[in-house]
Amino acid sequence: MPHRAFVIGAILCLCGLRAQAQSTAPQPPPGPQPGLAWTQDQLNKVAHHVRAGRTLTPKSWPDGARVAVCLSFDPDNLTIPLNAGINAPLTMSEGEYGALTGIPRILRFLERQNLPATFYVPAVSALLHPQMMQAINKSGRHEVAMHGWIHEDPQALNDPEEEWRLISQAMNTLEKVDGKRPTGNRNPSWTMSGHTMGLLQKAGLLYDSSLQAMDEPHDVLIDGRSTGLVELPVNWILDDAPFLPPYASLPSPRLVMKTFKDDFDRAYRDGTLFMLTMHPHITGQRSRMKHLEELVVYMKSKPGVWFATADEIARFVKQQAGATP
Ligand SMILES: [Zn+2]
Numbered sequence: 443m444p445h446r447a448f449v450i451g452a453i454l455c456l457c458g459l460r461a462q463a464q465s466t467a468p469q470p471p472p473g474p475q476p477g478l479a480w481t482q483d484q485l486n487k488v489a490h491h492v493r494a495g496r497t498l499t500p501k502s503w504p505d506g507a508r509v510a511v512c513l514s515f516d517p518d519n520l521t522i523p524l525n526a527g528i529n530a531p532l533t534m535s536e537g538e539y540g541a542l543t544g545i546p547r548i549l550r551f552l553e554r555q556n557l558p559a560t561f562y563v564p565a566v567s568a569l570l571h572p573q574m575m576q577a578i579n580k581s582g583r584h585e586v587a588m589h590g591w592i593h594e595d596p597q598a599l600n601d602p603e604e605e606w607r608l609i610s611q612a613m614n615t616l617e618k619v620d621g622k623r624p625t626g627n628r629n630p631s632w633t634m635s636g637h638t639m640g641l642l643q644k645a646g647l648l649y650d651s652s653l654q655a656m657d658e659p660h661d662v663l664i665d666g667r668s669t670g671l672v673e674l675p676v677n678w679i680l681d682d683a684p685f686l687p688p689y690a691s692l693p694s695p696r697l698v699m700k701t702f703k704d705d706f707d708r709a710y711r712d713g714t715l716f717m718l719t720m721h722p723h724i725t726g727q728r729s730r731m732k733h734l735e736e737l738v739v740y741m742k743s744k745p746g747v748w749f750a751t752a753d754e755i756a757r758f759v760k761q762q763a764g765a766t767p
Contacts, residue, residue: 492639493662494653494660494662495668498660502713503713504748509706509709510750510755511706511748512717512755513558514752515548515721517574518567519540521566539722545726555742558583560585561586561587563589564589564593565612565615569619584751585753585754587624587753588609588624591608591611591612594630596634609645626647626649626752628676639662639669642669650662650674651752652676654677655673655675659755659759674717680717681718683721686730695730695733706737706741710744717752
């Protein structure tokens with residue numbers, strides 16, 4: 443069957459061309475692969491250094507609520523470019539939008555809806571815009587928690603002494619600016635070194651909100667031992683940054699809020715936690731706040747939704763877990 447033979451030949455030829463194109467395409471340089479040589483014991487030790495312990499979702503939330511909702515905002519503002527040594531006016535202005543426009547708009551929205559929120563503030567953001575901190579502090583219902591010194595990357599630092607210095611400096615700065623010592627932490631970009639969790643434990647914090655092993659509150663273990671820290675997990679799919687411009691390309695905030703709504707519906711059904719991560723320079727834009735407000739109005743229309751700060755949620759689950767025999 444010549445026609446069939448021609449077709450098969452053409453397919454083989456195309457596949458060959460494709461394979462050739464792939465083989466000549468630029469490839470990233472091979473990186474180190476130490477995992478290739480690790481024994482099962484070594485794999486266990488490395489994989490389980492910091493890991494999720496038991497779940498801490500209580501049998502019921504305060505006043506019989508079915509779900510806990512935490513609206514969290516990370517005012518990174520100018521810190522990421524500053525940490526990279528960048529001070530280009532356009533880049534600075536993009537970050538400044540968070541402090542000057544996003545935060546006031548978010549605070550007005552929280553006021554309208556009579557809701558609390560948690561703000562994970564890099565200490566340098568607090569120092570550069572003290573009026574932002576005064577505005578957050580004004581209602582007395584919002585929480586200020588840690589988000590690094592200048593949005594540093596502890597994994598790249600890989601220096602426990604320097605990391606401890608930055609954690610201590612950030613805690614002291616926030617205490618001075620906010621009037622309260624922070625009880626919680628969210629690492630910048632959720633990135634941690636192998637030392638971070640131990641240092642957060644040493645700092646005496648109540649909770650962390652940087653890990654993704656579960657979608658309900660849980661204990662955190664270091665080398666199999668409980669740290670006593672409550673983890674309030676985050677997730678990339680419950681964060682505005684991976685979806686919305688200028689750092690991503692999903693054109694409509696409506697689609698993002700629909701994803702958030704679907705996730706909330708399941709959290710509501712399961713009786714667990716809905717932790718939303720947003721950024722004042724991203725969600726604080728006009729068109730996006732409209733959709734966030736619609737989402738919140740939807741959540742408020744359901745019976746038994748407990749809106750709380752991360753500190754309140756961590757405190758409650760820890761107390762309930764302590765009361766469980
Ligand atoms: Zn951040």
